[in-house]
Amino acid sequence: MPPLVRRAEARDLAGVLALYRELRPQDPELAPEAAEAAFQQLLAREDVHLLVCVLDGQLVATCMLALIPNLASGARPLALIEHVVTLSAQRGRGYARLVLQAALELAWSQHCCKVMLLSGVQRTEAHRLYAALGFVGDTERGFVAKPPG
Numbered sequence: 780m781p782p783l784v785r786r787a788e789a790r791d792l793a794g795v796l797a798l799y800r801e802l803r804p805q806d807p808e809l810a811p812e813a814a815e816a817a818f819q820q821l822l823a824r825e826d827v828h829l830l831v832c833v834l835d836g837q838l839v840a841t842c843m844l845a846l847i848p849n850l851a852s853g854a855r856p857l858a859l860i861e862h863v864v865t866l867s868a869q870r871g872r873g874y875a876r877l878v879l880q881a882a883l884e885l886a887w888s889q890h891c892c893k894v895m896l897l898s899g900v901q902r903t904e905a906h907r908l909y910a911a912l913g914f915v916g917d918t919e920r921g922f923v924a925k926p927p928g
Contacts, residue, residue, distance in 0.1 A: 780835065782874060784881045787829040787841070792818045794838030795831065802864035830881050832865075832874045840865040840874035844882040844894075852892035858882075860896040863905070875905075879912055897921050 787795060796814060799806070809817070821827055826847070832840040842863040846856045860882050865875045886894045896914055898905055906916060 782832050782834045782839065782877060784830060784832050784877050787822060787831045789819070789822065791831055791838060795829065795841055798838060798841050798864045798866065799862065801867055802862060828882070828885055830878045830885075832878050834869070834874070838866075839869040840878050842875070842878045842882055844885060846886070846889055846891065849892065855890050855892040858886040858889070858891040858894040860894060863896070863898075875908060876912065879908070883912065895919075895921070897923065 792814060795818070796809075821829060826845060828844040828846075830842055830844065831838050840863075843861045845859045845861070847859065849855060849857050860879070863875055863879065865872075883894060894914075896909060898909065910916065
């Protein structure tokens with residue numbers, strides 16, 4: 780069967796967590812109850828879309844699209860894509876491209892004025908994919924602040 784991109788469902792928690800461990804292995808592991816509660820809260824939001832690519836019943840890629848209301852740009856919303864990841868054993872097969880294309884289509888269908896995506900500076904292979912999908916890395920500059928400590 781061809782890969783399927785869809786919105787994440789409650790049954791996808793273990794697969795999403797496995798993908799996130801590949802992206803962010805340094806993150807603390809959540810207690811099962813905390814992971815379930817956070818996942819359900821995320822799935823319940825209409826302005827957040829956790830997209831997954833499923834191949835033969837396994838989650839192979841994901842990304843999250845958040846829509847943000849906006850007063851500028853004719854009150855058109857902004858969109859942010861985060862946590863783009865593909866299982867390491869499945870990389871290079873176009874699955875991240877599929878979830879990103881679905882996220883972009885969704886953002887444009889919601890009349891977003893722009894879609895922003897942050898990526899680690901060392902992830903040059905991912906940057907080539909983002910550029911191929913229309914993201915421009917030198918139009919605006921992203922800045923990140925993290926809590927002290």
